[in-house]
Amino acid sequence: MAFSVTSKMLKNGTAEISLFGELDASVANEFKVAVEKAATEKAKRVVLNMKDLEFMSSAGLRVLVFAKQKMGSDVDIYVIAAQDAVRDTIQMTGFDRSVIMQDEFSAI
Amino acid sequence: MLSTVDERVDFLKNSLLFSETSPDALVEIALKLEDVEVKAGEIIFQSGDLGSCLYFIKSGQVRVHDDDRDIANLGAYDIIGEMALLDSKPQTATVTTVEKTDLLRLDKVSFDKLIHERIEVAQGIIRVLSHQLRLRDQELDTTRDSLEKVILPLGIALSTERNLDHLVERILIEAKKLCNADAGTMYLINPEKQLKFSIMITDSLNIALGGTTGKEIPFHPIPLLDEKTGEPNFHNVSTYVAITGKSINIPDIYQAKDFDFSGTMAFDKRTGYRSISSLTVPLNNHLGEVIGVLQLFNAQDITTNQIIPFNSYQQLVVESLASQAAVSLNTQALLRHQEILIKIEHDVQVGRQIQADFLPDVLPQPKGWEIEAFFQPARQVAGDFYDAFMIDDKQIGFVVADVCDKGVGAALFMALSRSLIRAFSWINNRNFTHRQDTSPGGQTLECKEMILEPISLTNDYIALLHSKMSMFVTLFFGTLDPETGMLTYINAGHNPPVLLDSTGRIKDRLTLTGPAVGLMPNITYSSRQLKIERGDTLFIFTDGVPESHNPAGKLFTEKRMLELLSEPVTSSAVLLNSIMHELNVFMANTNPFDDITMMAIRRWQDERLDP
Numbered sequence: 014m015a016f017s018v019t020s021k022m023l024k025n026g027t028a029e030i031s032l033f034g035e036l037d038a039s040v041a042n043e044f045k046v047a048v049e050k051a052a053t054e055k056a057k058r059v060v061l062n063m064k065d066l067e068f069m070s071s072a073g074l075r076v077l078v079f080a081k082q083k084m085g086s087d088v089d090i091y092v093i094a095a096q097d098a099v100r101d102t103i104q105m106t107g108f109d110r111s112v113i114m115q116d117e118f119s120a121i
Numbered sequence: 122m123l124s125t126v127d128e129r130v131d132f133l134k135n136s137l138l139f140s141e142t143s144p145d146a147l148v149e150i151a152l153k154l155e156d157v158e159v160k161a162g163e164i165i166f167q168s169g170d171l172g173s174c175l176y177f178i179k180s181g182q183v184r185v186h187d188d189d190r191d192i193a194n195l196g197a198y199d200i201i202g203e204m205a206l207l208d209s210k211p212q213t214a215t216v217t218t219v220e221k222t223d224l225l226r227l228d229k230v231s232f233d234k235l236i237h238e239r240i241e242v243a244q245g246i247i248r249v250l251s252h253q254l255r256l257r258d259q260e261l262d263t264t265r266d267s268l269e270k271v272i273l274p275l276g277i278a279l280s281t282e283r284n285l286d287h288l289v290e291r292i293l294i295e296a297k298k299l300c301n302a303d304a305g306t307m308y309l310i311n312p313e314k315q316l317k318f319s320i321m322i323t324d325s326l327n328i329a330l331g332g333t334t335g336k337e338i339p340f341h342p343i344p345l346l347d348e349k350t351g352e353p354n355f356h357n358v359s360t361y362v363a364i365t366g367k368s369i370n371i372p373d374i375y376q377a378k379d380f381d382f383s384g385t386m387a388f389d390k391r392t393g394y395r396s397i398s399s400l401t402v403p404l405n406n407h408l409g410e411v412i413g414v415l416q417l418f419n420a421q422d423i424t425t426n427q428i429i430p431f432n433s434y435q436q437l438v439v440e441s442l443a444s445q446a447a448v449s450l451n452t453q454a455l456l457r458h459q460e461i462l463i464k465i466e467h468d469v470q471v472g473r474q475i476q477a478d479f480l481p482d483v484l485p486q487p488k489g490w491e492i493e494a495f496f497q498p499a500r501q502v503a504g505d506f507y508d509a510f511m512i513d514d515k516q517i518g519f520v521v522a523d524v525c526d527k528g529v530g531a532a533l534f535m536a537l538s539r540s541l542i543r544a545f546s547w548i549n550n551r552n553f554t555h556r557q558d559t560s561p562g563g564q565t566l567e568c569k570e571m572i573l574e575p576i577s578l579t580n581d582y583i584a585l586l587h588s589k590m591s592m593f594v595t596l597f598f599g600t601l602d603p604e605t606g607m608l609t610y611i612n613a614g615h616n617p618p619v620l621l622d623s624t625g626r627i628k629d630r631l632t633l634t635g636p637a638v639g640l641m642p643n644i645t646y647s648s649r650q651l652k653i654e655r656g657d658t659l660f661i662f663t664d665g666v667p668e669s670h671n672p673a674g675k676l677f678t679e680k681r682m683l684e685l686l687s688e689p690v691t692s693s694a695v696l697l698n699s700i701m702h703e704l705n706v707f708m709a710n711t712n713p714f715d716d717i718t719m720m721a722i723r724r725w726q727d728e729r730l731d732p
Contacts (some may be wrong), residue, residue, distance in 0.1 A: 052163055068689040071525035106595055106614035107636020 014067060016040040020047040026057035032066040036073035044073065048080045059084060060118055064094040069102055077103070081111050093118050123237040124179070126151045129225065132179060136198050137252060138245040146239055157224040165201065165216040165224070172205025172212060181222025185214050190433045191370075194219070200249065206232055216660075234729070237617050245466050250478040260434070267438065271299055275442065279449045287455070289413075290332040292446040293320050296415060299442075300400065300435045301628065303419040307332075308343075308359055309404075310412055315342035315696075316359055316588045319413070326392055335444025356381040358401050366411050368440055372430035400431040402440045406447035413450075415443050421728035427600045444592075469501045472529060476502050479536050485517050487603035492519070493693035495701055497665075505663050505716035506539050510549050512568040512600060516568075518543075521661040521720050522596035523615065525637075534583075538638070539593050541582055545575035568609040570629045572600055572648045576638065580646070583639035593639035597631070597661055606653040606724055611646055612639045616662055616679075623656030624724060625687040631659075658690045658723040669704050672711050693721035 016036035021029045028051035036044060051059055059080065080090055088113045095103065102107050113121060124132075129151035133139040139147060157176070159165060168187055178199045185193040185201070192214055195201060204214050206229055235242045260458065275295050282288040290308055297305045304323040308316040318340050320332040330338045345360050346353055354360040358369050358380045374396055374685065375384045385396050396418050404413035417439065420431045431439075484492045494507050504524035512518045520542055524531040549571055576598055583592065597618055599610035612618075614637030620629040635646035653659060667679040685703055690696050697719050 070430070071523075075525055075591045075593070078593060081641070082588050082591065090209055105616070105633065107595070107633055108614070108640055110636055 018043050018047050020050060022054050028056035028059045031062040035068040036066060036071035037070040041072040041076050044076045048083060052083045058089045060091045060093060062093050063099055066099055069099045089113055091115060091118055123156050129154055138249050141245060142241045155226040157226050159218045159222045161218055161220045163218050166212055167215045168212050170212045172202055174226050174398045175200055175202040175206050177225040179223040179225055182219040183222055184217050184219050187214050192433060210606055229429050236482040239454045273424060279445055285403045285453055286333050287671055292318055292442055296439045296442050297417060299433055299438055300417055300420045301423055302417040306416045308414040310363060315344045316363055316414060317342040326394060359416055359684060362401045362403050363411050363414050366403045366405050368436060370431050370436050371399045373397050374399055397428045398430045400436055402443045404443045404447040406451045412447050473501050476532050477538055481509055485511055490603055491723045492696055493721050495697045495719045499713045499716050502532035504535055505718040506535045507718050508539050510543060512546050517601045518546050520596055520598050521718055522594050523663040524594045525592060526567055534592050536684055541579040545578045549574045568600060569648050569650060572609050572611055573646050576613060576646050580638045580644055581642045586644040593637045595637045607654055609648055609650045611635060618659055618661040619686055621658045621686055621690060623690060625689050653724050655724050656726040660722055661720040663718040665715040668715055669708055670711060671707050672709050677707055693723045696721050
């Protein structure tokens with residue numbers, strides 16, 4: 014499936030970004046743009062909805078790393094409902110220490 | 122207005138067809154004629170029509186043309202339509218009136234009768250045909266001359282001319298010569314979508330600017346689109362030609378109602394010049410792109426030097442020259458691009474050589490061990506790397522790593538990571554040898570601690586100093602004591618290596634002991650230890666193996682890789698070769714998706730008997 018990303022800024026300062034399809038180097042910049050938007054809008058937390066993300070290459074992981082660095086240590090990044098392959102990639106690299114992985118979002 | 126018989130007779134006397142006809146025959150003919158008045162811009166007959174009559178033009182002007190171009194302009198005393206009557210074939214051209222025209226029409230039946238009954242009329246026809254034949258002959262001679270002496274040699278010269286300025290200038294000069302035109306301008310379209318004056322020549326005023334003259338042309342470029350409205354500029358003939366790709370041939374610019382020649386007229390006023398006829402053609406490379414405009418002024422009659430309009434033949438030739446020129450210009454641009462690409466290609470090759478230099482030439486082979494590696498970059502330069510080096514005279518350090526991403530960026534990080542790990546390992550080792558505890562237990566603990574420093578330092582280095590790049594490296598770093606088989610390792614976010622026994626049974630997977638390197642600073646890594654027994658093989662790999670794609674887009678998968686490993690292992694080299702063979706068959710002809718790296722570290726079953 015082709016990649017697409019949608020983003021929403023909720024009133025409580027949560028940036029909700031949903032990812033669809035396959036995230037590789039050719040489309041990673043679209044995801045990056047959404048993260049930059051959340052940073053400009055001073056989001057207090059970022060919720061990444063990955064229910065429909067089928068594949069994430071290292072380029073996608075780099076955007077996650079970028080997100081963590083850009084938003085700063087005060088902003089929590091949630092990864093919600095990551096599919097098996099995507100979860101494996103995040104866990105294998107140990108990046109699951111830097112984000113909060115949940116099946117359904119619940120604020121910590 | 123109807124004409125009288127006398128008027129007609131007078132007229133016929135002066136025509137080529139009836140000049141030798143007797144007066145009473147002329148009266149007879151005059152009676153058979155019909156007056157026809159045609160308004161300006163009307164079609165008298167069309168190409169393909171069957172001939173039903175011929176016409177004498179009494180007054181006015183008509184244009185003989187077909188779909189593409191004008192063939193001739195005819196006026197008083199000329200005849201039209203006679204060929205179709207003579208050979209009973211359809212008209213070969215269309216005749217349209219340029220202004221209000223009075224004709225005298227002679228129908229086919231009367232014409233046929235006249236030819237049969239009056240020998241002088243038949244002779245008159247022969248005279249007319251003969252005259253036309255001579256004109257054709259002359260045209261043919263001119264054409265042949267032009268082709269042999271100018272067009273063909275010019276075509277050859279154009280295809281070999283490498284210097285752009287010379288090329289463009291040559292085209293303008295030859296086109297001018299061909300038409301015996303007094304002046305010419307070459308425009309080239311610039312990236313800002315304007316017509317830039319490239320060369321300007323006016324012979325009679327001794328003006329030659331631009332091109333190889335080195336003299337600047339003092340005019341501003343003409344925008345193709347109106348600066349205020351963004352609408353295409355159709356008023357200026359040069360921009361019109363550039364936008365539409367159509368040629369415009371104007372007999373007298375002062376009579377041209379469709380175009381704005383105020384610039385030219387101002388030039389005339391200033392210089393005392395008189396611009397009359399103009400021919401403007403596009404440089405169209407037939408890829409649908411107009412890259413410039415060629416404009417000629419004031420074609421001159423060869424004998425009288427009078428200013429005449431550009432004829433349709435000249436238009437055809439100049440158009441052909443212009444399109445050849447456009448293709449040549451395009452070719453030159455492509456050749457220049459190619460030169461740049463070759464330079465970049467060369468740089469990448471150098472990068473590849475330097476990177477190959479970063480990989481170990483020879484892997485350490487301590488007694489009782491076989492260490493082999495396989496490395497295949499997906500592109501010219503790789504993001505994967507492997508390393509194996511002596512940390513001190515006993516311990517071996519080895520690394521298999523994958524920098525996120527591929528290509529030149531990853532390659533640079535690969536070089537950085539491998540250098541940091543080696544350097545920190547050596548420095549570390551030097552520092553640690555100052556410790557005094559030499560008991561085996563103490564040494565084991567030391568290994569566990571020692572291994573952490575290089576990785577943690579490398580992690581901080583990349584995470585802090587290169588955070589802008591968001592790069593990270595997954596790596597497996599191990600130190601091995603070949604005498605005891607004790608392996609101390611850190612797995613930083615990397616695919617868990619597989620420990621096999623000699624039958625191919627999977628004994629262990631060496632899982633994560635910390636996150637990938639470069640993600641975040643100040644990470645506390647941990648290390649683990651295990652013993653590699655005799656006959657065991659440690660298989661280390663990167664993503665490129667399980668993620669290899671086949672032509673249908675399916676992945677090789679780790680499962681299949683593990684199945685391949687479950688065979689008895691007699692040699693590291695054989696193991697790696699057999700996996701690579703399977704991968705090649707699987708990938709068929711597709712380009713590898715990712716760098717493929719594998720390392721196999723096997724301990725001999727029996728030190729004395731192997732291999």
